[in-house]
Every structure is written in C-alpha cells, then in structure tokens.
Amino acid sequence: MNTPRFDSLQVGDTLPPLALPAIDRSTLALFAGASGDHNAIHIDTDYARRAGMPDVFAHGMLSMAYLGRLLTQWVDQRRLRQFGVRFVGITHLGHQVQCTGKVVEKFEADGEQRVRLEIQTANQYGDTKILGDAVVAL
Numbered sequence: 840m841n842t843p844r845f846d847s848l849q850v851g852d853t854l855p856p857l858a859l860p861a862i863d864r865s866t867l868a869l870f871a872g873a874s875g876d877h878n879a880i881h882i883d884t885d886y887a888r889r890a891g892m893p894d895v896f897a898h899g900m901l902s903m904a905y906l907g908r909l910l911t912q913w914v915d916q917r918r919l920r921q922f923g924v925r926f927v928g929i930t931h932l933g934h935q936v937q938c939t940g941k942v943v944e945k946f947e948a949d950g951e952q953r954v955r956l957e958i959q960t961a962n963q964y965g966d967t968k969i970l971g972d973a974v975v976a977l
Contacts, residue, residue: 840912840913840914840915842914842915842918842977843913843914843977844977845945845952845954845977848942848945848954848977849942850942850943850944850945851941851942852941852942853939853940853941853942854909854910854913854939854940854941854956854958855912855913856909856937856938856939857905857908857909857912857937857938857939858935858936858937858938859905859935859936859937859938860935861932861933861934861935862897862901862930862931862932862933862934862935862936863932863933864882864895864932866897866901867881867882867895867897867898867901868882870897870898870900870901870904871898874898874900874901876898876900878898880892880895880896881895881896881897881898882895883895893931894931894932895932896929896930896931896932897929897930897931897932897934899926899930899969901930902926902930902936902960902968902969903924903969903971905936905938905960906922906924906938906958906959906960906969906971906973907922908938909938909939909940909958910922910940910956910958910973910975913940913975914975914977918975918976918977919973919974919975920951920953920974920975920976921972921973921974922971922972922973922974923971923972923973924958924969924970924971925969925970925971926968926969927967927968927969927970928966928967928968928969929968930960930962930968931962934962934963934968935962935963936960936961936962936968937960937961937962937963938958938959938960939958939959939961940956940957940958940959940973941956941957942954942955942956943955943956943957943972951976951977952976952977953974953975953976953977954974954975954977955972955973955974956972956973956974956975957970957971957972958970958971958972958973959971
C-alpha cells in the first residue's frame, strides 16, 4: 500500500472506488454470523414481509464495513482518526454497492497532517445509501 502524501493531495481528489458484488442471501448470512447481528429482518423473508418489506435487506453495518474497507485500502487502519456515517437508504438484495470518497479538507491537528474525507455508498442505480466522513492522518 502506498500511503498518499499530504502535499500531493488536493481538495476534490477522489479515493479509488470500491465496487462490490450484488448483495445476496449468502452475504447476509455470513455477515450475521461474523457480526453476531442475527436480526430477523436481515435473514428471515417471512419476518421481513410481516414488517412491510418486500424481502430481507442488508445490515447497515455491512455497508459501513465496506466503507471501512474503502478507507483501509487507501491508508493503513492505524492512520484513521475519525469515521462516522449516517444511514439514508436501505440496501436491498441485488444491490451492487459502490463505495466512494473525496478529500474535502486538509488541515493539521495534534502535530499531524490530516485530511477530511466525505465517503458514501450507492447502489448501481446511483441511489445513495450511506453518507459519512472520515479523518485520516498522512
């Protein structure tokens, strides 16, 4: 991994995007097992339908984990200083998640050169599902 250099980054620069395969039931089952989040809305079709949904849908934290992967493919996780998100849409079965990010600020704090990033996930139709931000020390 080549850590980007603070001096070479400009506000508006983008991170290499992360495209993921379509969400399927296996992905949800594996994430439920790995995370310990066995909420029936994500794994039981009948339960999801009784709750008014057309089918099960992805855990919000699965998409947040994908954003974490976007960040840690760009810099070592030890450089991450802040990471937060807001869930704005549901990621349904069949959605292909794309994670993107861009530099929105360069600054110094606690003796470190840092960048603030806007990050997000969207599906293959361009519908935003998560909005977030992160601060990375470079």
